[in-house]
Structures are given as C-alpha cells and as structure tokens.
Amino acid sequence: MSFFLSHFNYIAVAILMMAGLFVLFSSGNLIKRMIGLAIFQTSTGLFYISLAKVFGGTAAIAVEPGSSEARELASRLDPAYVAQYGVDGVVYSNPLPHVLILTAIVVGVATLAVGLAIAVRVREAFGSVEADEIDVLSRVEATQPGPQA
Amino acid sequence: MTALPSSFDVTLALDIVLLVMLLVVAGAVARTRSLLAAIIMFSVYSLISAVWLVVMDAPDVAFTEAVVGAGVSTIILLGAILLTRGEAERPDWRRLIAPALACIAVGGLLVFAAIGLPGLGDAASPANAYVGRAYLEATPKDIGMPNVVTAVLSSYRSFDTLGETTVIFAAGVGVALMLGFGPRASLAPPSAVIGDHHVVPRVAAKLLIPLVALFAFYVQFHGDLGAGGGFQAGVIMAAAIILHALVFGLRETMAAIPPRVARSLASLGVLLYAGIGVICMMNGGGFLDYDYLFPPSVEQQIPGWLLGDSEHAHHWGQHFGIMLIELGVLLTVSATMVTIFYGFGGRTVEAARQEAKQ
Amino acid sequence: MIAFETLHAAPPALTAHAPLLMVVAPLIAACAAALAPSARVSWMISVTGSVFAAWMALAVAGEVARRGVVDYVIGGFAPPLGIALHIDGLGVMVALLVSSAGVMASLYSGHSLTTEVGAEKHTLVQSGFLLCQTGLLGLVATGDAFNAFVFLEVSSIGTYALVAIGEKRDRRALPAAFNYLIMGTIGATFYVIGIGFLYAATGTLNMADMAARLATLDDSSVVQAGFAFVVVGLGIKAAMFPLHGWLPGAYSYAPSLISIFLAATATKTSIYLMARFVFDVFPYGAAFGQAFVTWVLAPLAATGAIVCSLQAVFEKEIRRILAFSSVAQVGFILLGLSLATVGGASAGLFYLGAHALIKITLFMALGGVALSLGARRLGEFAGVAREAPWSATAFAIGAASLAGVPLTLGFLAKWRLIEAALQAGAIWVVVVLAIASLLTFLYVGRMLEAIFFRAAPAGAPRAREAPVGVLAPLWVLAGLNIWFGLDASLPEQLANSAARALLGAAP
Amino acid sequence: MLLAAGAAGLLAAMAMVIVRAIIGPSHYDRILAVNSFGTKTVLLLSLVGFLFGRPAFLDIAIVYALINFVTTIALMKFFRYRSLAQPLGLSAGEEARDG
C-alpha cells in the first residue's frame, strides 16, 4: 500500500479540521461559528478513530470464540496474521480511542448547546448575532456609566 | 507489510470515498451564507461520518454520532436560528487572510506530524499494540462482557464517564440558566391554528413514540452485548420526548414532564452514578470498584443462575455496577437533552411573539 | 514548618480516600444544590461541599508530606488500564489553592448572589459553581492525560454560562462569555489533538507511563506536534500572552462570585497542567523541550508581562484593569517557571499562590462595593473610601500587595523571583520584572487615587459598606496578605516542595 | 460481490443527492435531499454490516430511520410555524376525532 493511501485518512482529517477552524475564524455570525466549532471537534474524533483501525479488524464487540461468525471472520485473513494480532482467533480494532471519542462527542454537544444558548441571549440583548455589530454596540456601552443599583 | 486481507480493499475504498464526501460537505458548509443550509449540510456531515465510523469498526461511536450529530445537534441549531437570523453576512475578503493563515499553520503542523504516524491499520503501532490490546485481552477475564467498548467505558475508565456525565449535567445547568427562566405565558394553547391538517404525521408519531421509547430501553440493556449504552439510550429517549413536543406541542409535553422535574432527574442521574462509586468505597474497595458493590455477605446470597452460567458468576458485581451507572447516565442524558430542548423550544414562541408585538 | 501530617485531623478511613473525595464531594454537592428547594439551602450545601473538599485537600497534603506522592487507583484497575489519581507536592499546592478559594468564594456568594442574579437561578448558579470546583480539583488530581481533558471541560462548560449571567448587570457579559467559550473550546480541542499524537506515539494515556515511554523514544515529528498542540491548547486556557484575548471580558463582566473564583484559580490550574507536561511528561532534556522553554515560553511571558501591564495602565474600567493585570501576572509566573531551575520554579509557584490570594482579595473587595454602587469605571469609584472604609482599606491592602509594597505578600513574591533570576544569571528577567513592576505601580496608583483621594461628585450615588457576610472573608484574605508578607513559611514550604516535585531535584 | 456492487451503487446515489443538497435551490430541495440521503444511509449501513460479516450493527440503521423522522418533523415545523413549540395543526373536525 502506498504511503499516500496509508496516510490519506490523516491528511483528510487535517483538512477537515482546517475547514472547521476556517468557518470558525472567518465567520462573524455567532451561529455559524458554533457550526465551525462543531465540525472542528468532530474531525478530532475522526483522527482518533483512524488511529484505532487495524487491518482486517472488526469492531471490538467480542465474537463467541469458535462460532461460525468467528470462523467466517478469520477465514478472510491470513492465519499467521490472525495468530499474531488476534485475540481468540479474531482480529479486533482498538477499542480505547472509541471510548475517548464517545466522551469527546458528548463534550462537543454540551459545548454546542451552551454556546448556542449564549448566542440566543446575545441576540436578545444586542439585536444581532454578527460579531461586528456587537463590537460596535459594546464599545458604545463602555462609555456609559454603570447601572445604578 | 503482511499479506493484505482481501476485504481490506473494500474497507479502504469505502473509507476514501466517504472521506472525500466529508470534505465536499465541509466545503459546502464553509461556502454557504444561509445558516439553514449550513445546518442541513452539517447534519449530512454527521450522517456521512457515522457511516465512516462503522466502516472504521467503531459502531458505538457511530451510534452516538448518529443520535447526537444528525438528531439533537440539528434540532438545537434549528431552535437557535429561529431565535436569531437566518443569514450570515458576507465577510470582507481582506478579513479572511488572517484566519486562512492561522488555519494553514494548524493544518501544516497536523500534516507534518501525520507523516510521522504509522500508516492506517497498522496492528503493530504503539497505539494499537499496547493498552488497546491489553483491554481486548483482559476484558473477558476482568469483566466478562462481549462489548469491550462498554467495558472500558463504564468499568476501566468509569471515572472518565462520570466526568462526561457531569459535563452533560453542566450543559443542562448552563442552558437552563441562559434560556430556562422568564415568562412562559407563550405556552398558552395556540389559538385555532391556521387550519393546517397534519393527520399523517400525528398518527405516525403516535405509533412511533412508544416504539422509540422501547428501542431506547433495548439500546440501554443491550449495551453489554452490542453497540449502545446509557448515553445513546438517553438521547434516543430524549428524541421520543422531543418528537412528542414537536407533534403535540411543547405545552403538552411540559405538562407531562415539567422543566423542574427534568432538571432534578438530571442531577439524580449524576448522584446515582457517584453514589454507586461511594457505595463501592464504603464496602472496602476503591471508588467505582464494582467488585465491592455488594458486601460479601450479600454476595453469597445472590443465586448463581442470575447471570446465566456459573462461569461468569464472579462478574456479577461488574455487571450490576455497570447496569446501575448506565442507568444514571440514561437519566442524566435524557433529562438534560429534554431540558436543553425546553430551553430553546420554550424560548421560540416567546421571542416570536415579542417580535410580532413590536 | 507547618505539620500538614496532623493538621487535618481526619480519620484514617477518610484519609485513605481523600484524593478522590476532594473531587467527588463538590460534585455530589453540585447535584444536591440543583435539587435544593431554596436559595438559602443551596448556599449552605455549597459552603458545606467546599469546606469538605478543602478539608480533604488538607488531608491529602498530610499524606503527601508523609509519603511524597499519593496515588489513588479508581475502579480497582491499576494504570495504564485504569485511571489513577496522582498528587505530588505541586498538585497539593494547587489543590489547596483551589479548594480554599472555593471556600472563600462560597462564603462570599451568600450575599453577593442576591443582588447580582435573580433569586430563581440561585440553586443552579451554586450548582454550576460547585461543578467548576469539581472540574478544577479533578484536573489537579488526575494522573491521566485524557481524564484531565474531561475535567477541564467539566470546569469550563458550567463556567461559560456563569460568566454569561453577568448580563443582568452588564450585557457585555454575553459576547464575552461567547468569546470565552470559543477560545476555551479551541484550547481544549487542541489539547485533545495533542494527546492524540502522544497516544499514537506511546500507546498510553497515563501521564507517568507516557513520560516513561517518551523517554525511550526518539525525537519524532509526532511527539513534537503533540507537544506543540498540548502547550498551545493549555496556553489558551492559561491566558498565555498572545492567546489571552478571552480573559479580560470574561473576568470583568462575570458576576463577582465567578470572577473571584476564576481569577484565583482557572488560569492557575492550566499553568499547573502545562508545567506538568513541559517538565514531567516530556523528556525535558530533549532539544525541542529546552528550545521551547528558552525561545518561546520565556520571551512570550516577558512580552506579556509588559504589554498587558501597559494595557492595564490605559484601561478605564476598574475590573478590566484587574483582568489585564491578571494576564500580566501570568507572565510573571511563567517567567519564573521558564528559568527551569528549582529556585526559579519555586519562585514562580510562590508567585502563583501569591497572585491568587491577591486577586481574590481585590475582586472580593471590589465586588462588595460595586454591589451597592453598580459602578464600572474608575471615575465612578471616586470617594468610595469615605462611604465604605472597610472594603476600601482591604482593597488598598490587596493593591499594595499587587504592586509589591514591602511587608506584603506581593513584595516577597517579587523578591523571590528576582533572587531566583539573579541566581540563574538571567539579568534580562530582572529588567523585565522591574519595568512591569513599575507599570503595576502606575495602575495601582490610579485605582487607589480614585478610591481614596478623589471626592465624589455631587449627586453621585452613594456607596454602602459591604455587609458582614462579605467583610469577614474579605478581611481574612487581606490579613493573610499581610501575615504571609511577614511570615511566609507556609507558602514557601508549599512552593519549595512543589518545585522539587516538578523538577525532580534534591532540595 | 453483489453486496459490494450494491454498496458502490448506493455511494454513487448518495453523491448525487449531496449535490442536490448543495445546489438547492430552495431549502425544501435541501431537506428533501437530506431525507433521501438518510434513507440511503440506512441501506448502506445495513449493507456494510453484511459486507464486513457483522450484521449485528443493524441497530444503527434502525436508529437512523427514527432520528431521520424526528429531524424532518423539526425542519418542517421550522418552515411552517417558525416555532418548535406549537403543536402540529388539525382542522376542526379532525381535532374532535383525534381527541
């Protein structure tokens, strides 16, 4: 397998992260920024999952050893390869990054929800979700005295 | 490189095609100015990445990405643009230079590093050979459940999952603080609605809602054996409730599950999780060490047939512990998702009315 | 010497689990606070949870004093399979800092929240505040790199919304919170990417294990990129100089409970984690590690210290002055660490603790007065000293300590930094410190001048003295500023053992 | 072999539908495209399970079919009512029958 093919995943994921970051940085609209942020976070997950893939592996949900399913899976691979990397005759992909990314996805949706909630309040307070307009209004605010308690 | 398994050609082909699709869709999100189009493309992005995740042997993650990315995120985003504006302004091209440079710097660093990584699928890479493999080998012995991802998630790295549940709870607190208060007069029954008739979706929803809830329980209790678990089940359960709110109106749903109840359930879920940890601790083990979930005197009372075969009987603590904490996760996640939906959905009417008044 | 071994007086059954209880107690309290029927009850829960966490932190300090380092295995699986907590001298210092700041802030919150936030939200605010505490303590305690990310997010997610509820007083809190969220998430995601690279190189997530495996690896592009992402990500979270854009807004518009707690702890824990990575996890001997400290960390820290002090001098709003000053002080701390000697690290860490104490005093004094005044800009504080002498005096003590007036803690902290720099032969650090200190004098002078020596214009709203509930913790803090200025054995002991833990050198 | 061909065909169909989702022109077209894309995803997921010898992953296909429905209803309400809180309307007679 050529170098390009074996590293295609990482490069594609890098471009996806760049795309997410670009949406995030270039857009003045708060909602669009959150979408960019979500893409950025998701693509981080793709990176981890690419790390976890094993040739000819299957998902890390154990197959009953010796069952027809296990034999069927093993029959697709070189026996020497299975003997070296398999567990009970089946080659599995690495479960650990999957666990980490489950957590990261959850963190991502939590961030998204809180960020959007704040954006909605920004709109209610400033009448806009464009960063430029909010900046202008904030600068006006800075010259005003504080509210009297 | 050892002889390639023949099926890997298919895997690689699927992998590359799906990644290219992802790139195209991400480009479309970057280009479009319509926020709604961006949201729709984002949900497509989630769909594609979930298929990709299945191809990459991560069904649990795919499950989560499906329910979160294509489901909850899209609905939250829709709720948010209802309360804001649908179009983003076109940025001046000169202001794109600095972001572009920053992105290129980050991307360059990523590619620089990626070149040094072992190639895709290398079973001997440090990432796959060390701890990852150890989990695969140790799980049958330590925990005795087929789904290694669930085992790692809720037993080996259960502290992470406690943190994750807490994050969700924190998000619920945050959204409730932002959007959950204020007058809700808007939830008065709608005055004889426009004369639309939506019999088909209503009937379909009536059929589907119980099925979805049932499916959530299946996912919850099937998590040891197949893809799924508390988090996914929680989101699916929340989807059933959200569907109810979408079809029969938020007012009805809030009458059934008041916001305060939802918030309390969310914190009860975290309490249950942490409480299991503390119980293990009081019985002489470490925090969340399920082997100590029940004191030894109780352990002897538990009949062996409860777990099916005697071979796995010594894992009963692990099984019960995992079941209970997954229940906590289910509670927190579903209640928080509902709270978040209440926040955005409940606000919607109010803001729309205020704007109509002005 | 303070005998931490016996100070806490906790029963052995608790002490055995203290590292964990320190993290989980605020978490359980957070859930309970969200369930609480009234604001009053939730406040009591908050105080109880914080005090319990602080007690447990003391117990951990005792254990560390006895054994040097405390490891606590969670779930019965030893690392690298399971997650373990790992606390050494450095961790103890930061944990004590965070938990005592938590106690102070929660005591203070009983009064401040009633004026700043609607009553119906109190239970949730307390809950969010406790979650933030959980996250920071978990971050300090954990020995697992990914677990640290989770706790980083636990502390952040709640905080974003808590900063945003400052909008009741100043609507700029909302965009500031949004900005904070964006930058914070980018930082955390960079950290995750970095951990991903390190995981790809080593195959493990446990920090100690990672360090052991990194030491045997060659210097590869993967490790270097991992290092870069981790440091930049944590640099954003720690408001390291060019990445500090989110901080002034977030600190100045948040409700005072939150700005007090954040100013004392949030950036400090990120610095802590960064220090652990730079000095513990990465083989410091590696060329790129040293190059980073000498050519990136130190110059940025110096620039930050000067530029942000200048910004503070020209700022008009009093809370923004303090916020910019915080960024400048982060520069001081990092300067100390970047000397990479035990003396330098000890001085930097001493400064870290000192700065936390100073800022919490200042923000609390300010909060107490501003509560009644609703003031923001410097001019509006004219003549406050006459209306609220107790608060103003406490503020003055904190400010003097910030400026480094002798007989205060701030003076000692600066002095130790200069000493360490001279020892390490880094004259330029002394020059930077001198310039930045001069600028500090300037902005501190401006604040004190407005509060003490300017007469209030006629018809201006009159400030009221803060109530006893605020004054009591405030004066404890102000007193500590003086006490430690005279007898710094406690912070010195902590900082020295922390520095030794960090650099692994004999005293 | 046939299954692999099927997967390839589905991928091609998905690509076409994505193009429709990108070019629009109206938002309805986009939603239509996403909806159709979702159905094809369900099929592809089922196929991939068989292709890789692990048909147990059909659960994901099921959950997709469900989530797809919820999202579409949400999008529809977005257009029709500009609100996620309103109930779906019924005309008077149907209201009585529907309870």
Place this chain on the structure above:
Amino acid sequence: MDSVLSWIGGGFVVAGVALSLLGAIGVLRFPDFYTRIHAASITDTGGASLVLLGLCLIAGLTLTTLKLVFVWVFVMLTTPVAANALANAAFSSGHKPRIGTFQIVRTDERRKTPRGPDAP
C-alpha cells in the same frame, strides 16, 4: 440451497440499489421540487424494501432478519410521512410547482427566454 438464496438475495439488493440510483438521478435532474420529491419518495421506499428483502434472504432465519424487518417497518413509517409533511409544508407555504409543457432548453437559451405556462 444457502448459496442460491444468497445469490437471489444479492440480486434483490442490486435491484433495490438500482432503483435508489434512479431515484437519485431524478432528484438531481428533475426540474422542480415537486417532481423531485416524487422521484425521491417512491424510489426510497421501493429501493429500501428490495434491499432489505434481499438482505433478509441472505441472513436466513435469525435475529438479524427480525432487525431487518424492524428497519423496514421504520423506513416505511418514516420516509413517506416525512415526504408528506415536507410536501405539505412546501405547498402550504406557497412554494409553487412549475406548470407547463416540459422541454429541453439549452443552458444559454434558458437564461434569455422567460418561461411560463405558455412559453414556446
């Protein structure tokens, strides 16, 4: 026997995919929203039924078949309803179908000529 069934199943799968492909071409090429939704909703349900039927044949009588039936039921419940709801929303919000004789117009002409029901 087994292999015969799986070949027949494979045939069903390919037929279903072909139907989906046709639908996708329709979604891409048809002139307006209402014709496109027509193309999409018919072929989605038809294609899905064929593919799932084919997979059932391959799987034989196992738990997998039951799941496939579930997938089929859900697809049958949701896809038409979603299409109905979408078309309903589009129509009642005033999205007009394009009415008139259909003819192929070259791209450059399309820009110039105004098109209506009675355009040549």
